[in-house]
Amino acid sequence: MGAGAVGGFLGYHLARAGRDVTFLVRPERAQLLKERGLVLRSAGGESQISPQTVSAPQIGGSYDIVLLAVKAYALEKAIEDLGPAVGPETAILPVLNGIRHMDTLQAHFGREHVLGGVCVVVSQLEKDGAIRQLLPGASLSYGSLDGIHDKRLDRVDATLRGAGFDTELSGSIELDMWEKWVFLAAGGALTTLLRGTAGEITRVSGGLSTAQAVIRECVHIAAAAGFAPRRAALDRVESTLLQPGSGFATSMYRDLMQGQDVEADQILGDLLERAELLGVDAPLITAAFAGLSMYMAAKSTETGREGTH
Template sequence: MKIGIMAAGGVGAYYGGVLAEAGRDVWLVARGPNLEALQREGLKITSVGSGERVVEVQAGSPADAGVCDLILFCVKRYATEQAVQGMLPMLGPDTIILTVQNGVDATERLQDELPPEYRGNVLWGLTYIVSHTEGPGAVNQLDGPRQIVFGEGAGGDNERGRSVQEALDVEGIDSVFSEYVHRNLWNKFMFINGLAGMTAVTHSTLGALKSTPEAWAMLNRVVDEVEALGRASGIELDGERENVMAYLGRLGPDTRSSLAVDTLQGNRLEVDSLHGTVGRIGRELGIETPACDFIYAVLKAQDPGR
């Protein structure tokens, strides 16, 4: 199976690198200094789980990659439209597109941007990983289980999903083909809004939040608000909140979300697809979300893309 990584940022570079290391036929889409470094020196991977090494990778433009059997769609939500237009040379009638973007509506927004003939090719997905780029041609995986969870929108088991799980089944990736992907997505939505919002708005690490009762209580309120929306949307979430808090408890004290890193670096922020979406769904359902609304307002004012 030929795999395209759209694109080689903090998440895509890590997953593309370990797939290439395992001998998979992988193309990393990149440009500028990042592309030059990947082509000249390979990809430097630093991983809390597997150490440091340099992996030889195939990297280039979507046209260089050509039609792929599977595309791992990893771009920030605000870049979806541009990325879809760019990756058209990678699409064929049977190309499977697996998105691991943040947000419970990421798949629907991706489908909206795709030409109609490819909208049925998309698998719903998410990932649990803390990974950031560290300059051109380098990625640092700092924490998290390095897990990709995906499934069909209608649920259930099928050959397409099993083929993707087999392709992603390499050392360094925990690949899970789920029959209940919407439940998984709301689990991640609780987690990411809590961690990302609070580490970004406070400019602090997860350890600082845990040691500050007021901040930790605020994070819990964020998780509660998202859980309430999921339940009101008809998602079965029994036990999911407990799983989210247990996962946060296992992460290291120095953990920051990519949203927090982007805030500190003055980059464009993915806040509309996180806390902005919480507020929108809340208004649609008639459920108040004051903690998420506050985080959204503070971060939106700092977003260069506002």
């Protein structure tokens, strides 16, 4: 579900590898894909496929795997549309940011249907509907939240392996998800608070120390919740956000600079709610979230004004 920067990227590669892939998309996106195909641009050039698509009213039965790749703020509508596609043996693999969506999906479809998932790819949806991979490399990890390894999980693994991106059937998927959350929250809070890439921020006076403090806040919250990041995950966060000259910026920052909706509540707001319950102080994340909340409020007000013309 979703043919944007993440869903389009994964589905493109799965279809190219011969998997039976259908994209659940809105009618206007379906029409664009019919006219132009699903286009992927990368350092290696441009290529495309002619994808199978379906809109929600056209779903005629259940699917083996639902790869859920929508923005977190679109989850409620996605759940409504997905209902007819989920049968007794369906595995739902969400690759949304944060953790909150897991509780929502399990409450609606049942814990037995929902896998944990982590996707790492740097891509964006361009104005003409194409997907651009901004940096090489992509990976998808997945696993059972209760640690039970069954035949359905083997089928999921067999379907996703060998399709043009790295895969891992993980025995610690919940910790994997928290580690990605720490990475996204630290990067998102830093780049949106100070309005720059990681390299631009660390170049200015106070930038490096601010970046270090943001990382500490995220790590302290995760540790208090029982999911302290492993050394390799911490090294990735620090090498990305503290490296001089790094051009790294999160999708949240790119969305902000392009005037799009941002996943502030799902990535930062939810983390702050957990911090409060756990008694962890996070002033920099709080400041970043407040700034993004003001941005979203202003955006909503502007949309309302446009609707009154």
